[in-house]
Amino acid sequence: MIGSKEASFIHTDIDNGKKNKLQLVDTPIHSWYQFVLGYPPHLVKYYLSKFNIHRGNLVLDPFCGTGTTPVECMKCGIANWGIEANNMAYFASTVKTNLALDPSELSDTLGFIVQSANYSFNYHHISDGIAFLTPLESQQDPIIIKEIPRLTEEQEKIIPAGFISEKPLYKVQILKTIIDTIEDNEVRAFFTLSLANLIVKRAGNIGFGPEIYRKKAKVDIDALSYYSVNTDHMIQDIKLFKNGRNISNIVHGDSRDVNSCLNSDLKGKIDCVITSPPYPNEKDYTRSTRLESVLLGFIQNKQELRSMKENLLRSNSRNIFVNDTDGEYVRKFESIEKIADEIEEKRIRMNKTSGFEKQYHKIVRHYFGGMLLHLKTLKPFLSPDAKLAYVVGDQMSFFQTYIPTADLLGEVAESLGYKVSEIELWRTRYATATSRSIDENVIILENQ
Ligand SMILES: C[S@@+](CC[C@H](N)C(=O)[O-])C[C@H]1O[C@@H](n2cnc3c(N)ncnc32)[C@H](O)[C@@H]1O
Structure with a gap:
């Protein structure tokens, strides 16, 4: 025994x-x-x-x-x-x-992202409810994303059907394009992770039970208020552990x-x-993270998905x-x-x-x-x-x-x-x- x-x-x-x-x-x-x-x-x-x-x-x-x-x-x-x-x-x-990130630099960049997204949403006549938020300050000039990037056919093929609706997807794509302009890799990664949280908790039509499943389609979401509040919590956490190594x-x-x-x-x-480790059962771990993995560019096509699976x-x-x-x-x-x-x-x-x-x-x-x-x-x-x-x-x-x-x-x-x-x-x-x-x-x- x-x-x-x-x-x-x-x-x-x-x-x-x-x-x-x-x-x-x-x-x-x-x-x-x-x-x-x-x-x-x-x-x-x-x-x-x-x-x-x-x-x-x-x-x-x-x-x-x-x-x-x-x-x-x-x-x-x-x-x-x-x-x-x-x-x-x-x-x-x-x-x-x-x-090792500077909370005041992060707060400034958050202001830049939210202002830029707000201008970009307005440019495309997309409403978002940002008016209810206190405007975030930033030293950086906001940018406007004029072309909303589309998913490639390859990306669409590997996202399970109905996992995200059109308008939430636009909002995620605009935010991602703005975040991608951040030069510092570590700062960009920080804001990208907050976007992953938005995709899973707000933008996607997904739930976990514990298997991932498709929920009722969301026509729209309050992307910027969710993103700013969540990211601000993350910045407060960085402050909390500022003496950490x-x-x-x-x-x-x-x-x-x-x-x-x-x-x-x-x-x-x-x-x-x-x-x-994973358990011997029918849970496909790559499916539970699939939506954000594809939208954030961690998996671009079937071949990349397969090579990731080969390492599991x-x-x-x-x-x-x-x-x-x-x-x-x-x-x-x-x-x-x-x-x-x-x-x-x-x-x-x-x-x-x-x-x-x-x-x-x-x-x-x-x-x-x-x-x-x-x-x-x-x-x-x-x-x-x-x-x-x-x-x-x-x-x-x-x-x-x-x-x-x-x-x-x-x-x-x-x-x-x-x-x-x-x-x-x-x-x-x-x-x-x-x-x-x-x-x-x-x-x-x-x-x-
Ligand atoms: C049960 S989850 C671990 C979750 C973790 N304890 C946490 O709290 O987030 C198992 C993890 O093992 C990873 N995994 C599976 N095969 C692996 C391998 N051969 N080498 C490294 N990681 C692997 C999966 O991608 C998955 O993230």
Whole structure:
């Protein structure tokens, strides 16, 4: 037995249903742009404390998403590294861990953006409700965007239908064109991230449940009041942490090969890993970030989308490719083979013949094979007493076959010389498809 499902709930003071929610005290910086599939900062705090990690230690999140672990470490003054393969999430993490911006310069630039957008909207006879806002001051002369840029055919093809309506799209495109004129890369990135927030929370016809879904089409939005209030909050956060240091390094890379992401001088130096990789299920992480990724230019066409997917851990039928070989590395694990075989047998018995369904059994093998490669290439970078926390959910997405993700990951880790010290229950989630509760656990590993 490698872990105990009877292990006590962590964070007993928080209701199961609220465990994954951002707490009010944590909103600064974390709220700038978030992932529906991310975990909350209080989980990171819990493990930093449990593992006794302080300033002077080094933390890594190899699947850092929108930067919850790096941002929380930065707030605590703990040096850290993050690795992320999704362009949009990588970008968000880099912006959220950059405190070296001048708040008064940012306020001035915000004034320039909002005034320029206001003039541009007027030029195109687009109303926006800016009149209700106190005008923002700026030293910079506003500009007017006369040509509203259009999406290319290629871009349109990869945005799911109905995710954004025409008028909100115009407003986003005008704002983006103005922001793109900012010369300083870091300042431009800051304002671009606020635009990502506007796209997800205001402009798009999208909701998360936790899958992304299309909501009722919005005819129009109050783009400038939302953008200015949100960006001003971000500037206040920068002021709040003005004595903070930039101690995060975010790498755009594939954590199945940690060697290709981290410099060799980090070997033996990482004291702690707090992370959550994708789970083996049908969630396509690139779809949850697709709208803003395309509108902000992080993915231009199908080829770029595909090459991004190729760098992701194989976890759903939308990112399995013919030349994939990760599954070969876990052939010796009977438990993994048994589950993969059971899925394929069910598919044949149920006469399910879609291309996606035929991939299901492969996902299980490639997923754990990818995690094996990750843990193997990570090991040389760990300090002798390193502690690792991996948040992973059990799954039943493939013909309701139960996948005990944490237990299987534990077997893989033990085969590489890690010790599984504990499996803690983080929360339970009710799966409507199966009318069952399934566990999301934290598997604690020790380097040895
Ligand atoms: C569960 S999310 C992590 C969310 C993160 N904890 C947060 O709070 O935002 C998993 C992340 O792993 C990333 N990912 C998947 N495969 C990867 C790989 N091979 N290398 C690096 N990142 C990867 C996904 O893009 C996704 O952002």
